[in-house]
Amino acid sequence: MSKNELLVGMNDKQTEAVLNTDGPLLIMAGAGSGKTRVLTHRIAYLIQDKQVLPWHILAITFTNKAAREMKERVVNLLGPSGNEVWVSTFHALCVRILRRNIDKLGYDRAFTIAGTSEQQTLIKNILKDLNYDPKTYNPRSILSSISNAKNDLQSPAEFIAKNESVGNPFIKVIGEVYDRYQKELHRNQSVDFDDLIMMTIQLFEQEPEVLKYYQDKFQYIHVDEYQDTNEAQYRLVHMLGEKYENVCVVGDADQSIYGWRGANMNNILDFQDDYPSAHVTLLEQNYRSTKTILKAANSVIQNNDERRDKNLWTENAVGEKITYYRAQSEADESRFVVTNIKSEMNDNHYSYGDFAVLYRTNAQSRVIEETLLKSNIPYTIVGGHKFYDRKEIQDILAYLTLMANPSDSMSLQRIINEPKRGIGAASVDKLVTFANENNWSVFEACQNVELNNELGSRARKAIDNFGAVMTDLQNQVPKLSVTDLTNEILEKTGYLATLKASKTLEASARIENIEEFLSVTKQFDDAHPDSEEAGSALVDFLSDLSLVSAQDDIAENTPEVTLMTLHAAKGLEFPVVFMIGMEDNIFPLSKAMSDSKELEEERRLAYVGITRAQKKLYLTNTFSRMLYGRRQTNPASQFIEEINPDLIDAVNSNGRSTNGGGLKTPFDTPNNRQARFANSSPYQGPTSHNKKTSSNQSGAASQSWIVGDKVSHKAWGTGTVVKVDGTGENMELDIAFPDPTGIKRLLAAFAPITKE
DNA sequence: GTCTCTGTCGTTTTT
C-alpha cells in the first residue's frame, strides 16, 4: 500500500493530521468528523511510510471497545503487524506496566483489582473500626472524595493539607479513612481503579530507569478522547511523552461530560500551553448528521461560555426537521416513541437497530422498556452492568480472586459463608481479629484456626474445613485452566450443589448465569492456550474482567432498539434518535441548574445527544411525571429553547404540526406554560389516535376486545385473549398463545395482532 | 445464624 492509498478520501484537514507526525499535535475533532479514521490512518502511515516499528507506537483510549476497534482497523490497514501496536485503555496499559514492576512499590505482582463492591465493604469496615457513624459519613461520598484525591494525585496527607482551608469538618475524617483505606488495600495486595494510574506515576517517579524504558519504547503516543483525561492521566501521558514529545491528542472539549469524575477539559484547551510547539488541526467537517441536526447542536453549544469557538459543518442534506412532542405523561411519551418507531420503519424502511432512545437518568428507561415490551419491539439496554454485577458471578469471581491472590481478605470475606457454612458475622469478626493479631492474611488465619481459642468449636471446625478446601483448590491453580478451576470451585465448595438443591426459579436463573460465565472462561482459555507462568493465566483473566465495562458489549448491527443514558451514547451514532425527558429538572438535572459549571456540562451532554443522530432527531418531554413517588410538572428543557424554532416541528399526538401557523414559541417555556400545554395537548378526543398512521397498525386499539377473542399473530400464531385491562390507548391484553410462547401481555394499540 | 421488616434516599459511572 502506498502513502496515497492511506490518504484516499480524506479531506485536507484529515490529511494534515495524518502527515503531521513529528512533534506534539492537537486534533480538535468535532462530532462525526472521522477522528478514528484519522488516528488509525496516522498510525498506519507512521509504520508504513515512516518506518516506525509498531511496538514503538502507543494509542490510548478510554474503553476496551474503542481499543479493540482501533486495533482492528489498524490491522485491516497493515495486516498482522498492526497487532504489535500498543492499543490499550489507560487502565489496561497501567496494569500491564504494574504487573512487571509493582514489586518495586512493595506490592505483589499477582495483585488483584478491587471492584466497587469491595471498595464499599472496605470503607464500611474502616468506618466501623474507627467508630465513625456511616450515616454521618456516607461511605459512597467518602469513596468519591478518595477517588477525586487520587485522580488529583494527592496522598492522604496532601488531601488534608489542600482541603483544610475549605473548612469542611469532614476533611480530616475523609483523610484519615483514605489513609487507612490505602493501608488495607496494600495488606490485601489489592489496588483500586484509580490506583492503577496513580501508582504507575509513583512507580515512574520512584524508578527513573523504568520510566526511561517506557519513554524509549513509546516513540509515538496517541490519546483519544483527550477532553476526558483527569489530572493523573494527563500527568502519565506527559511523563511518557517527555523524551520524544511525539504526543498526538484527539478530542472535543464540547463533548467533555465526565467532569464530575475528575475529567478536566482544560487538559485539551490548554494543550498548546503545555506543548508550545504544538501543531493544531481542526476537524470541523461532519460526515454523520444532516444540516438541520448540526445547526441545532451548534446553536445549543454556543450558549456555553467556557469553550473555544468552533463550527461544525456538513455537506450532507438539510434533512427533516427535528420533531418535538410534549406528552401528557411518561406513558404517553413512550407511546409516542413507539408509534414513531413504527411509522419511521414503514415510511423510511428503517429496522429496529436504527433507533436509539436516550435519557438522562437510568430510572427513565423503565417506562419505555415496558411499552416496547408490550408492543413487541425488540430492544437492548446498555449499562446497568447486569451480568457481572450478579451475586453469583461476583461470588465466583471472589473465589477466583482469592485463588489468584490469597492475601485478598476482602474476597475471602465475601465467600467465607457462601454457600452457608455456619460461619456468621460474629465468627468472621473474631477470625479477622485473630488474623490481625498474628499479622496474617485472613486466609492464613483460616489455615491456622486450630490455634485460636476465642472461637467456638463449631465455628472453628467450619473455618478449618473451609481453609482446607481453599488450600487444596489453591494448590491446583498452576495445573488448571480457568474453566477447570472454576468448575473445581463450584464443585468442591458445594456452591453449585446448594443452588441445585434449592429448586427455586431464582436458583435456576443463577445456574444459567454461571453457565454463561463458564463460556466466558472457555473463551479466555481458548485465546490463551499457553499459560506459561504458573497462575498467570488466572491473574490475566481477572484483570481483563475487572477492566471490562458495559460499554464494551454494545453490539453493532443489532436488530434491536437501543436504550441508554446520554453518557453511554458518546461515540455512537444512529439514524434515528429519540431524546426523551427533555425537561428542566430532569435534563438539565435540577441540581445542575443553579451552578453554571454544571449547567455547561449538561449542555455538552445535550450536544453529545443531538450529534448522535444521523437522519432524524426526536425530542420529547412530559407535562407531568412521577418522580420519587410524587407527580411533578416540569417546564420544557431550556436546551430545547436554545434551538432555533425554525428547525423544529412541534407536533401533537396525531403527528400534526402545532407550530405551522407562525407561532413564535411552540415550546413550553416557563413563561407561557399554559399556552404551550394547550398547543400540544395529546388528548384530542378518543378517536384521534389512529387517524395518523397509515399502514402498520391494523388498528388493534380501535377494535374492542373481550376475553375469549381469537387473535392471530405473525410469529406466535393464533391465541386467545384471556384478560383485558384498561381502555383506549392504555388497553392491555393478556393473550394465551400455544406453547412455547405461552401468555403474553401486549398493548392493544401497538401489538401486531388481528382479530380472527 | 438466618429471615423479614422498616427506613432511607434518590445523577451521570469510559475503568
Added chain:
DNA sequence: CGACAGAGAC
C-alpha cells in the same frame, strides 16, 4: 415509587 441496606425477630 422502588431498591437496598441495616436492624430487629425467629
